[in-house]
Amino acid sequence: MATTTALAVEPLPARSRRGPTAVGSFLRVFFRDRQALVGALIIAIAGGAALAAPLISPWDPLTSGAAERLAPVGTPGHLLGTDEQGRDILSRLIWGGRASLLVGILPTVAAGIVALGLGLLAGYVGGLLDHLIMRTLDVFFAFPLVLLAIAIVGVIGPGMQNQMFALAVVLVPYATRVVRTATLSVTPLEFVEGARALGAGRGRLIGRHLMPNVLPPLLVYTSTLVGMMIVASAGLSFLGLGVQPPTPDWGVMVGNGRLVLYRAAHVATIPGIIIVVVALAFNFVGDGLREALDPRARR
Amino acid sequence: MIVYALQRLLGLVPVLFGISVIIFLTMKLIPGDVARALLGPMATDQSLAQLRHALGLDEAIYVQYGKWLWRALHGDLGLSPIVHKPVVELLLPKLGNTLILAGASFFLAVVGGVAVGVLAASRQQSLVDRAVMGASLVVGNMPPFWLGLVLIVFFAIDLRWLPSLGMYSARGPGGFGDLLAHLIMPAVATAAAPGAIIARMTRASVLEILGQDYIKVARSKGLSERAVLGLHVLRVAWPPILTISGLQLGYLLGGAVFTEEVFGWPGLGRQLVSSVIARDVQVVQGAALFIALAFVIVNLVVDLLNLYLDPRSRPA
Numbered sequence: 315m316a317t318t319t320a321l322a323v324e325p326l327p328a329r330s331r332r333g334p335t336a337v338g339s340f341l342r343v344f345f346r347d348r349q350a351l352v353g354a355l356i357i358a359i360a361g362g363a364a365l366a367a368p369l370i371s372p373w374d375p376l377t378s379g380a381a382e383r384l385a386p387v388g389t390p391g392h393l394l395g396t397d398e399q400g401r402d403i404l405s406r407l408i409w410g411g412r413a414s415l416l417v418g419i420l421p422t423v424a425a426g427i428v429a430l431g432l433g434l435l436a437g438y439v440g441g442l443l444d445h446l447i448m449r450t451l452d453v454f455f456a457f458p459l460v461l462l463a464i465a466i467v468g469v470i471g472p473g474m475q476n477q478m479f480a481l482a483v484v485l486v487p488y489a490t491r492v493v494r495t496a497t498l499s500v501t502p503l504e505f506v507e508g509a510r511a512l513g514a515g516r517g518r519l520i521g522r523h524l525m526p527n528v529l530p531p532l533l534v535y536t537s538t539l540v541g542m543m544i545v546a547s548a549g550l551s552f553l554g555l556g557v558q559p560p561t562p563d564w565g566v567m568v569g570n571g572r573l574v575l576y577r578a579a580h581v582a583t584i585p586g587i588i589i590v591v592v593a594l595a596f597n598f599v600g601d602g603l604r605e606a607l608d609p610r611a612r613r
Numbered sequence: 614m615i616v617y618a619l620q621r622l623l624g625l626v627p628v629l630f631g632i633s634v635i636i637f638l639t640m641k642l643i644p645g646d647v648a649r650a651l652l653g654p655m656a657t658d659q660s661l662a663q664l665r666h667a668l669g670l671d672e673a674i675y676v677q678y679g680k681w682l683w684r685a686l687h688g689d690l691g692l693s694p695i696v697h698k699p700v701v702e703l704l705l706p707k708l709g710n711t712l713i714l715a716g717a718s719f720f721l722a723v724v725g726g727v728a729v730g731v732l733a734a735s736r737q738q739s740l741v742d743r744a745v746m747g748a749s750l751v752v753g754n755m756p757p758f759w760l761g762l763v764l765i766v767f768f769a770i771d772l773r774w775l776p777s778l779g780m781y782s783a784r785g786p787g788g789f790g791d792l793l794a795h796l797i798m799p800a801v802a803t804a805a806a807p808g809a810i811i812a813r814m815t816r817a818s819v820l821e822i823l824g825q826d827y828i829k830v831a832r833s834k835g836l837s838e839r840a841v842l843g844l845h846v847l848r849v850a851w852p853p854i855l856t857i858s859g860l861q862l863g864y865l866l867g868g869a870v871f872t873e874e875v876f877g878w879p880g881l882g883r884q885l886v887s888s889v890i891a892r893d894v895q896v897v898q899g900a901a902l903f904i905a906l907a908f909v910i911v912n913l914v915v916d917l918l919n920l921y922l923d924p925r926s927r928p929a
Binding site: 449450452453456457458459460461462464465467468469471472541545546548549552553554555565568571572575576579582583586589590593594597 | 635762
């Protein structure tokens, strides 16, 4: 959090020359960072595999083969073995990326968009509106994040859509705080004053001058959140509150594997390893983004 | 300082009010007519109206809220229609069990995290430092439910050292030793991710202090490295570590839901999950209220403790 505030202190000029130089130097810094590169590569592989699932998946993820239940890792034809219903684990991992990545990414993006609106409004308009928005959000900080998501699902019912809605709701207060802090640090600066003196309206000020300075810290913050959300949403699916079987999903796979833990541990452990690796990859990318977008980190 | 503590206490009032409003409103937002659900499809309009009147459902929403709050303040959160027990009676023992697990996990996370962080910082850039920090990054991203299962595979299935389920053995000695044996794995699984974060923060804050001039002075006086760390570094590093540890509490409580489920620990989180699946909204709300209250109180305690330990955080 401290870094995001620090980020906002040194804003980009509103009309930064977003030519090849800005983007180019961003990419240069980002790709020089080996960790970020590895993270981006892992995400590309996982995302690409999920998208290309119909083409590359060796088996159908839902077809069970009664003859070969709980086949161990390395079984010919089933590289990662089969689960309790004889379904190919590798194929389910590939298809499972669709639900798992979607459920991790979409709520974060949705929360980011809502937070952008609320945070800009609270930070720029200030006064009573600011007070009203922030005090309302304060109440949400009184609940631990995952528990609040579970309670929301408890009221609106389990399922993938409700799971995404619940996760988005619990993220909004956190992301809004980041946007508001960034807005507050930019608003009093001279270039905003100057734009206002030149007759820029409220909409233009917010859209053209504040937004470009508020987006980088929000982007950095949400990119590290995605990793956490992938773990959290897998958790909800694991508990049976999110993605519903038989839809393949990494959290659901760990939950199913738990039932045969004593006979074939790999059914539960392998999908968990994928969750850890992908979450880690998003964290690497988030750190890389921070370095590349924070002018002070560029040395 | 007492004034500040009182101010902080007063600041809780609007938050608690907000929590109660949110929890009350969710109860009202659930689709469906309570009276019809209770009386069934054959109920006449007259009997429905009578029941609504008896339940106070025909009153204005703020009157209903006032009455609900009054009862809640007197420890009455209603009856669970699923298990036919008063919600408070159902949840209180579970709260105790969760506090045992959360307390043990928090202790592990702070002690382990700080020890590892100080170790890494005192050997900056060494192999130990890199290995420890790399490991903390991986552990920090581990889903607690998965880590729990992995622990079960190793320590309960392969090695047969520890029990994998419950709080006490069904047949056995019981007592504190039995509880401890059942507590180890869930506590480790719950503590791992927050502990890893505490370790990274501790390392950063110790390194920052090690760069200060007065540490050079202490070293050039000929103090041993151990004395420098113990006397000069840790005393200054404590407040930020405590603040960060406090922030991990919510994370830890969230993780406890999963480990309670995996290890069959009869706590609030497990009750919450099974009530969500059974759609027992009364209990879900009660549990949410309990968790929010516990969280708010613990945060208050951390704040006050910080105030006591760090004179700089006191307002002038």
